[in-house]
Amino acid sequence: MSNVKEHQYGNEWIEILENLSFSEQERKTSNAIRFLLANSFPTRKTEEWKYSDLKWLKKIKFTQNSVFDEIFIQKALDTILTDDLKNVPRIVCYNGRYLKQFSTIQENPNFFMLVDYSKNESFINLKNALVALNKIFDNLTITVKFSSKNDMKSILCINLGNANTSRPCVFSPKYHFHILDNVQATILEINYGEGVYFSNSVYDIKLDHKAQLNYTYINKASKKSYYCTNTLIELSDHTKYKQFQLIKGSLFSRYETNIHLKGEWSQAEFDAVQILSDHQHADITSQVIHDVPHCQSHQNVKNILSDFSHGVFQGKVYVNRLAQKTNAQQQNQALLLSDHAEINTKPELEIYADDVKCSHGAAIGALDQEQLFFLMSRGIPYELAQKMLINAFINESIEKIDDSIIQNLLHQSIMAK
Amino acid sequence: MNMILEIKELHASVIDDTLKNGLKPILKGVNLSIPVGETHVIMGPNGSGKSSLSYVLSGHPSYKVTSGSVTFKNQNLLKMSPDERAAAGLFLAFQSPVELPGVNNANFLRTAVNSVRKARGESELDAVSFLKLARQLAKNLSFPADMLKRNVNVGFSGGEKKRNEVLQMSLLQPSFAILDETDSGLDIDALRIVAEGVNSLQSPSFSSLIITHHQRLLDYIKPDYIHILAKGRIIFIGGPELSLQLEKEGYARFLGEVNE
Ligand SMILES: Nc1ncnc2c1ncn2[C@@H]1O[C@H](COP(=O)(O)OP(=O)(O)O)[C@@H](O)[C@H]1O
Ligand SMILES: [Mg+2]
Numbered sequence: 001m002s003n004v005k006e007h008q009y010g011n012e013w014i015e016i017l018e019n020l021s022f023s024e025q026e027r028k029t030s031n032a033i034r035f036l037l038a039n040s041f042p043t044r045k046t047e048e049w050k051y052s053d054l055k056w057l058k059k060i061k062f063t064q065n066s067v068f069d070e071i072f073i074q075k076a077l078d079t080i081l082t083d084d085l086k087n088v089p090r091i092v093c094y095n096g097r098y099l100k101q102f103s104t105i106q107e108n109p110n111f112f113m114l115v116d117y118s119k120n121e122s123f124i125n126l127k128n129a130l131v132a133l134n135k136i137f138d139n140l141t142i143t144v145k146f147s148s149k150n151d152m153k154s155i156l157c158i159n160l161g162n163a164n165t166s167r168p169c170v171f172s173p174k175y176h177f178h179i180l181d182n183v184q185a186t187i188l189e190i191n192y193g194e195g196v197y198f199s200n201s202v203y204d205i206k207l208d209h210k211a212q213l214n215y216t217y218i219n220k221a222s223k224k225s226y227y228c229t230n231t232l233i234e235l236s237d238h239t240k241y242k243q244f245q246l247i248k249g250s251l252f253s254r255y256e257t258n259i260h261l262k263g264e265w266s267q268a269e270f271d272a273v274q275i276l277s278d279h280q281h282a283d284i285t286s287q288v289i290h291d292v293p294h295c296q297s298h299q300n301v302k303n304i305l306s307d308f309s310h311g312v313f314q315g316k317v318y319v320n321r322l323a324q325k326t327n328a329q330q331q332n333q334a335l336l337l338s339d340h341a342e343i344n345t346k347p348e349l350e351i352y353a354d355d356v357k358c359s360h361g362a363a364i365g366a367l368d369q370e371q372l373f374f375l376m377s378r379g380i381p382y383e384l385a386q387k388m389l390i391n392a393f394i395n396e397s398i399e400k401i402d403d404s405i406i407q408n409l410l411h412q413s414i415m416a417k
Numbered sequence: 418m419n420m421i422l423e424i425k426e427l428h429a430s431v432i433d434d435t436l437k438n439g440l441k442p443i444l445k446g447v448n449l450s451i452p453v454g455e456t457h458v459i460m461g462p463n464g465s466g467k468s469s470l471s472y473v474l475s476g477h478p479s480y481k482v483t484s485g486s487v488t489f490k491n492q493n494l495l496k497m498s499p500d501e502r503a504a505a506g507l508f509l510a511f512q513s514p515v516e517l518p519g520v521n522n523a524n525f526l527r528t529a530v531n532s533v534r535k536a537r538g539e540s541e542l543d544a545v546s547f548l549k550l551a552r553q554l555a556k557n558l559s560f561p562a563d564m565l566k567r568n569v570n571v572g573f574s575g576g577e578k579k580r581n582e583v584l585q586m587s588l589l590q591p592s593f594a595i596l597d598e599t600d601s602g603l604d605i606d607a608l609r610i611v612a613e614g615v616n617s618l619q620s621p622s623f624s625s626l627i628i629t630h631h632q633r634l635l636d637y638i639k640p641d642y643i644h645i646l647a648k649g650r651i652i653f654i655g656g657p658e659l660s661l662q663l664e665k666e667g668y669a670r671f672l673g674e675v676n677e
Contacts, residue, residue: 369478373476373477373499374511374515374517375517375525375529376476376498376499377476377499377500377503377509378500378525378533379503379530379532379589380500380529380532381500384532388520388528391519392518392519392520393519395519
C-alpha cells in the first residue's frame with residue numbers, strides 16, 4: 001500500500017514539472033528534480049505544512065514564460081519610488097530576473113554580481129521541496145557583498161511580479177547577501193506586482209564577525225499572487241541581525257526563516273506584522289538554532305486578521321547543549337477582527353542547555369472593548385476608533401525600527417488600501 | 418422647566434457571563450432630572466451603582482437597559498451610540514480611565530476634538546491651532562507639557578489620569594458633564610486645579626452631574642441639589658447642605674428607610 005502512495009506523490013511532482021515543460025532528460029540530470037521526485041508532495045499531513053495547504057500549486061498551471069511589460073514596470077516604479085526612496089541605490093528584478101536598465105546598481109566584482117550557483121550544492125543547502133523547486137530553474141543569483149571596499153551600505157531591492165491572469169507564471173528569485181567583517185548594512189526589499197503569479201524565492205544571508213544587517217521586507221503584491229520564501233541566515237560572532245517583515249499582499253504566502261547562530265555574542269531580532277483580509281493566507285515559519293553561548297534571539301509576530309483571512313505562526317527555537325547563557329524570546333500576538341478569521345500558532349522551544357533564559361507565548365484576541373468604548377465616548381466613531389487601536393498594536397513593532405525613512409514607509413504601506 | 422437630562426424609572430443590568438441569565442441587575446428604577454444650567458451631585462455608598470449609572474448614560478456596551486427612559490436635550494439618549502452622545506454634548510470623566518499603549522495623547526485628543534467638531538458641523542482644527550489650544554489648556558491644569566507627547570494614560574499617576582480627563586473635557590466643550598469621583602485621590606492643589614477646570618466651563622447652558630464622596634470638592638463647585646443613590650435607586654434629594662450632614666453622620670439614617 002505505502003508503495004502505491006509514494007508513487008502517487010511522485011506523480012504529483014511529475015505533473016507539475018510537465019506543466020513547467022521540463023523534459024525527461026532534464027529530470028534525470030538535475031539534482032533538485034531528483035530530490036523532488038524522491039519526496040512526497042507536502043500535504044497538511046506533513047508536520048511543517050499542517051496549517052498551510054499547497055494544493056493550489058497542483059491546480060494552477062504555472063508557466064516559466066512571462067511577458068515583459070515595460071509600461072507596467074515604469075508604472076510600478078513610479079508608485080514605489082517615493083521621494084525618500086528615489087536616491088537609494090536599487091536593484092530591480094522583474095519576474096525573478098535582474099533588470100539592468102531600471103537598476104541604479106550595476107554589476108561590479110566588489111559589490112554586486114550575478115552568479116550561477118546551479119552547480120554549487122552548498123548554496124542554500126536546505127532540504128525542502130520549495131528550495132528544490134527554486135533550484136530547478138537556472139536563473140542567476142543576485143549576489144551582494146557589503147564590505148569596507150565599497151561605500152554602498154544601504155540598498156533597495158524591488159521585486160516586481162507581473163502575469164496575465166489567464167497565464168499564471170512562476171519565477172524563482174535567488175539572493176545571496178554577504179556582510180563582511182565590521183560592516184553595517186541596510187536592505188529594504190519591496191515586493192510588488194499584478195496578476196496571478198508564484199514567486200518562490202530563496203535567500204542566503206551571511207554575517208561575518210561584528211557585521212550588522214537591518215533587513216526590511218515588504219509584501220504589497222497583488223492579492224492574487226502566491227509567495228514563498230526560504231531564508232537561511234548564518235551569524236558569525238558579535239553580529240546583529242534585525243529583520244522586519246510587513247505582509248499585506250498575496251493570496252497565499254509562506255515565509256520560512258532559518259537562523260543559525262554560530263558565533264558567540266550575536267543577536268537576532270526578527271519581527272513580522274501580517275495584515276490580512278478577504279481570503280488571504282499567510283504563514284510565518286521559523287527555526288532558530290543556538291549553537292554557541294551568549295547569544296540572543298527575539299521574535300515577535302503580530303497578525304491582524306479580518307474577513308476570512310488565515311494567519312499561521314510556527315516558531316521553533318533550538319538551544320543546543322553548548323549554548324549556555326542563551327536568551328531567546330518568542331511572542332505571537334493575533335488580533336481577530338472577524339468571527340471567520342483564523343489563526344494557528346505554534347511556538348516551540350527545545351532546550352538542551354541548563355543556564356538559559358527562554359520564553360515564548362501567544363496571545364489571541366479581539367480589540368479591547370474598554371479601550372474602544374473609551375475612544376467612542378470621546379466622540380470618535382467606531383471605525384476610526386478601531387483603526388486607532390489597530391495602529392497602536394502595529395506601532396509597538398514599528399517603533400522598534402531605528403530608521404525613520406523605513407518607519408515612514410511602513411506607516412504609508414499600512415495605511416494604503 | 419427646561420431639562421437637559423431626564424431619567425425615568427431606569428432599570429439596567431450589567432452583562433455578566435458567569436450568571437445563568439447573563440444579566441446582573443444594578444439600576445433598579447432611577448429617577449433623576451437635571452434642569453439646564455444646574456449642577457447636581459450624586460453621593461452614595463460604594464457599590465450602589467453610581468459608576469454604573471454614568472456608564473449607562475454614556476452607552477457602555479457592558480450594560481443593558483431593561484426598562485425606563487433617558488431623555489437628553491429632548492432626544493432619546495438610549496438610542497444613540499457613545500460617539501453620538503459625545504457629539505450631542507455629553508461627557509463622562511471616568512473614575513478609572515483606561516490606558517492606551519501605542520496611542521499618542523496629542524493625536525488622540527486631536528482626533529477626538531475633530532470628530533466632535535465634525536459631527537457638530539464645526540470646522541476641524543489643523544495641527545498647529547490644535548496644539549496651541551491643547552498646550553494652553555494643559556498649562557491651565559498644571560499639566561506637564563510632555564503629557565501630550567506620551568501614550569494616553571500609560572504610566573500616568575492617578576492624579577495625572579484625572580487631569581487628563583479634565584483636559585479632554587475642556588477640549589470637547591460638552592454642555593453636560595458627568596464627573597465620576599474625579600476628585601478621589603487628588604491632593605488639595607490638584608483638587609483646586611481640577612475644580613477650576615470644571616468651573617471654566619460653567620455657563621447658563623452648562624450642566625453637570627458630579628459623583629463624589631467628599632464635601633471638599635463642593636467647596637469649589639457649588640451644587641444645586643444632592644441626590645443619594647443606594648441599592649440602584651435615588652433614595653433622597655436634598656440641598657447643598659446635605660453633603661455636610663452626610664460627611665458627619667454617614668448614610669445609615671437614609672439607608673434605614675430603603676426597602677430592598
Ligand atoms: N462588569 C461587572 N460585572 C459584574 N458586576 C459588576 C460589574 N460592574 C459593576 N458591577 C457591580 O455593580 C455594582 C455597582 O457598581 P458601581 O456602579 O461601580 O458602584 P459605585 O460606583 O456606586 O461604587 C457593584 O455591586 C459591582 O460589583
Ligand atoms: Mg464608582
